[in-house]
Amino acid sequence: MNELSSPSFPSSLALHSGETSGASLLRARYGHALPAPAVWNETLDLLLSHRSVRTYLPDTLPEGAIEALVAAAQSAASSSNLQAWSLIAVEDKARKARLAALAGNQKHIIEAPLLLVWLVDLNRLSKIADARQQPAEALEYFDSFLLGAVDAALAAQNALVAVESLGLGGVYIGALRNKPLEVAAELGLPPNVFALFGLVVGRPDPARPAEIKPRLPRQAVFFREQYSFGEAGLLDVEAYNERVRAFQLEQGLPQQDWSELIANRVRGLGSLHGREQLSDALHQLGFGLK
Amino acid sequence: MNELSSPSFPSSLALHSGETSGASLLRARYGHALPAPAVWNETLDLLLSHRSVRTYLPDTLPEGAIEALVAAAQSAASSSNLQAWSLIAVEDKARKARLAALAGNQKHIIEAPLLLVWLVDLNRLSKIADARQQPAEALEYFDSFLLGAVDAALAAQNALVAVESLGLGGVYIGALRNKPLEVAAELGLPPNVFALFGLVVGRPDPARPAEIKPRLPRQAVFFREQYSFGEAGLLDVEAYNERVRAFQLEQGLPQQDWSELIANRVRGLGSLHGREQLSDALHQLGFGLK
Numbered sequence: 001m002n003e004l005s006s007p008s009f010p011s012s013l014a015l016h017s018g019e020t021s022g023a024s025l026l027r028a029r030y031g032h033a034l035p036a037p038a039v040w041n042e043t044l045d046l047l048l049s050h051r052s053v054r055t056y057l058p059d060t061l062p063e064g065a066i067e068a069l070v071a072a073a074q075s076a077a078s079s080s081n082l083q084a085w086s087l088i089a090v091e092d093k094a095r096k097a098r099l100a101a102l103a104g105n106q107k108h109i110i111e112a113p114l115l116l117v118w119l120v121d122l123n124r125l126s127k128i129a130d131a132r133q134q135p136a137e138a139l140e141y142f143d144s145f146l147l148g149a150v151d152a153a154l155a156a157q158n159a160l161v162a163v164e165s166l167g168l169g170g171v172y173i174g175a176l177r178n179k180p181l182e183v184a185a186e187l188g189l190p191p192n193v194f195a196l197f198g199l200v201v202g203r204p205d206p207a208r209p210a211e212i213k214p215r216l217p218r219q220a221v222f223f224r225e226q227y228s229f230g231e232a233g234l235l236d237v238e239a240y241n242e243r244v245r246a247f248q249l250e251q252g253l254p255q256q257d258w259s260e261l262i263a264n265r266v267r268g269l270g271s272l273h274g275r276e277q278l279s280d281a282l283h284q285l286g287f288g289l290k
Numbered sequence: 291m292n293e294l295s296s297p298s299f300p301s302s303l304a305l306h307s308g309e310t311s312g313a314s315l316l317r318a319r320y321g322h323a324l325p326a327p328a329v330w331n332e333t334l335d336l337l338l339s340h341r342s343v344r345t346y347l348p349d350t351l352p353e354g355a356i357e358a359l360v361a362a363a364q365s366a367a368s369s370s371n372l373q374a375w376s377l378i379a380v381e382d383k384a385r386k387a388r389l390a391a392l393a394g395n396q397k398h399i400i401e402a403p404l405l406l407v408w409l410v411d412l413n414r415l416s417k418i419a420d421a422r423q424q425p426a427e428a429l430e431y432f433d434s435f436l437l438g439a440v441d442a443a444l445a446a447q448n449a450l451v452a453v454e455s456l457g458l459g460g461v462y463i464g465a466l467r468n469k470p471l472e473v474a475a476e477l478g479l480p481p482n483v484f485a486l487f488g489l490v491v492g493r494p495d496p497a498r499p500a501e502i503k504p505r506l507p508r509q510a511v512f513f514r515e516q517y518s519f520g521e522a523g524l525l526d527v528e529a530y531n532e533r534v535r536a537f538q539l540e541q542g543l544p545q546q547d548w549s550e551l552i553a554n555r556v557r558g559l560g561s562l563h564g565r566e567q568l569s570d571a572l573h574q575l576g577f578g579l580k
Contacts, residue, residue, distance in 0.1 A: 025361075026361060029361060029364065029365055030361075037354050037357065037358055037361075038352070038353045038354025038357075039352055039353070039354040039355055039358055039456060040358070041455050041456070042332070043333065043336060043451065043452065043455030044358055044361075044362060044452060044455065046333060047362040047365050047366075047448050047451060047452055048361060048362065048365045049365075050365045050366065050367065050448075052367055062328070062329055063328045063329070064327050064328025064329040065329055067327065067328075067508070068327055068329055068330070068334055070508055070511075070512045071315075071316060071319060071320075071327075071334075071338060071508070072334060072337040072338065074319065074505040074506070074508070074511065075319055075337050075338045075339075075340045075505070076337075076340065076447060077340065077342055077450075077461070077462050078505075079462070079464045080464075080551075080555060081503060081548070081551070082552065082555065083505060083506055083511065085511070086511045086512070086513065086517070086519065087511060087512050087513070088512075088513045088514070088515065088516065088517060089512070089513070089514050089515075090515060091514070091515070092515055095515060119517070121511075121519075123519065124510070124511075124519050124523065124527075125552055125556050126556075127519070127523075127524065128524070128527060128549050128552045128553065129552065129553050129556050129557070131524055131549065132549060132550070132553040134553040134556075134557050135557055135558070136556040136557065137556070137557065137558045137559065138555065138556045138557065138558060138559060138561060138562055138566075139556050141559075141562060141565065141566050141568070141569075142568050142569040142572075143467060143562060143565035143566070143568045144556075146439060146467075146486075146568070147464065149436065149439055149440065149443075150439065150443045150464075150486065150487065153439075153440045153443035153444055153447070154443055154446070154447045154462075156444070157366060157443070157444045157447035157448060158337050158340075158447060158451070160367070161333065161337060161448070161451055162333065162334060162337055165331055165333030165334065166329060166331070171367070172367050172369070172444075174369045174370070174437065174440075177433060177436075187516050187517055188516035188517045188518075189517050190517065190519075193517060196436075196440065197440065212365075213371060215364040215365070215368075215373065216364070216373055218357070218360055218361070218364070220414070221360075221364065221373065221375070221376045221377060221411075221414075222360045222376070222377050222378075222379070223376065223377070223378045223379070224378070224379050224381070225378065225379075225380060225381070225382055225385060226378065226477055226478035227376070227378060227409070227477055227478045227479050227480065227483060228478075229376065229411075229413065229414050229417070229480075233414065233417075234417065234418070234421055237414075237418060258371070259418050259421065259422060260422070261370075261371070262372065262415055262418045262419065263418065263419050263422040263424040265370060265372065265428065266415050266416075266419050266424075266426040266427070266428045266429050266434075267419070267424050267425055267426065267427065267428065268425070268427050268428060269427065269428060269431075271428060272428055272431060272433060275431065275433035276428075276431050276433070276580070278431070278432050278433045278436070279431075279432040279579065279580060282432075289569065290566070290569060
């Protein structure tokens with residue numbers, strides 16, 4: 001097992017005396033000490049070190065970085081090899097600013113040099129069927145949309161792992177779904193193509209580092225043989241609320257427990273910021289969703 | 291750049307004289323030689339080496355492997371930190387066999403020691419809102435389902451990268467969506483929880499190795515600034531058809547070009563194997579999808 005040695009490593013991840021990188025990363029990820037892991041490697045170091053980066057230097061990306069992350073994305077599994085996704089790289093500052101405005105004015109979209117937009121793409125499949133003079137009835141069904149969304153997400157996550165392996169950082173932008181028709185117009189999307197989410201990529205600003213965010217206890221999300229989140233799960237959530245508060249205190253962030261965040265987020269339509277119309281918008285974009 | 295040295299490395303990936311691992315993997319992934327990559331590292335080696343494994347040894351997984359892959363999954367980004375996914379590990383042979391039967395009788399589900407089932411989980415969020423005596427109206431909207439599906443896919447891909455980093459292999463099982471109600475009953479899923487896909491995990495059988503599958507040319511899926519798949523894209527698809535045929539010939543597989551596979555797959559409902567009823571099933575499982 002390797003010890004973490006990055007000079008810019010955030011303070012909350014400082015190794016305790018004798019602690020391995022695996023133990024340290026698990027402690028950061030779950031917000032408390034856990035038994036030392038029985039298996040570990042540098043890839044796990046990388047995956048557990050993920051943090052969503054919202055502060056960037058203006059540096060352009062290293063030559064070849066985009067090609068490498070696209071190759072990583074295309075290496076992800078694809079259902080029946082349909083490859084029902086596409087990707088647009090937006091580097092033009094004016095377009096990036098317009099997309100930032102559509103996505104709740106997130107300033108890191110402007111600050112970073114690159115916005116990747118991940119698309120559910122049933123247009124390519126439809127055009128191939130057309131070229132073979134065949135109908136494409138299956139594409140009108142809900143599962144085809146969902147398959148494209150899963151394909152796109154698997155590809156995007158591989159790309160983000162590649163990004164992080166190059167010492168760069170990223171953050172997903174779900175708020176691109178706030179205004180799907182306007183985003184489609186900006187990107188010139190044909191029918192049957194949908195911007196599922198964005199991914200901002202750039203060089204993290206070491207002066208404003210992001211921290212590893214603690215997650216729910218393993219047993220609150222991971223079950224054996226059958227689903228089992230119940231009363232005990234709600235106690236796990238309460239333990240998590242305490243860990244989140246401790247993290248916020250350490251980071252000098254405003255105190256809000258996670259259950260309260262959840263309750264506020266799911267209560268009504270106010271937190272959906274237009275996404276309550278997503279189903280209508282998808283129909284307008286040509287998806288059958290039958 | 292590292293040279294690939296695994297003794298079980300498939301023949302089609304044999305390094306050409308003087309070729310780096312990056313060049314070799316790009317050649318395998320795209321089915322033809324490309325310019326040497328300007329950046330490369332061992333993580334890219336791992337990501338580009340992905341192949342879907344459908345032949346397994348019966349070996350149990352190494353101690354700690356499941357905990358490591360769950361920690362990797364939980365380290366993936368989650369939209370607004372809602373963590374709208376859960377995971378069930380199925381190791382019971384009888385249950386695994388029943389799920390294999392529901393998923394088109396894929397024998398690798400039986401052969402491998404572990405089937406992970408990735409869930410869109412809005413139940414946990416709903417229960418948290420209940421505990422705070424709040425409504426959860428936002429969960430009834432399409433975007434909440436989609437957010438959970440994206441969260442689950444990002445988590446699963448991190449888990450698969452972790453799996454492969456440990457020398458194990460995996461394959462996604464989209465066919466769990468053929469019979470969503472039966473799968474939900476088998477796994478004891480409450481309302482607002484959906485089995486999005488499975489992921490079989492185990493030790494690949496070196497006697498029956500899987501190959502890296504070539505993907506579409508980069509420019510057929512990757513665009514700059516705006517969407518641009520058109521007539522030139524269809525020519526790229528024809529070039530891909532030739533590369534797929536060359537791969538099939540090399541592997542002794544039946545010849546079928548990719549466009550024909552696509553046309554057959556999307557033509558009608560026959561290839562959906564029950565998934566044409568997915569939208570109805572999701573409503574029955576409690577999702578509003580408004």
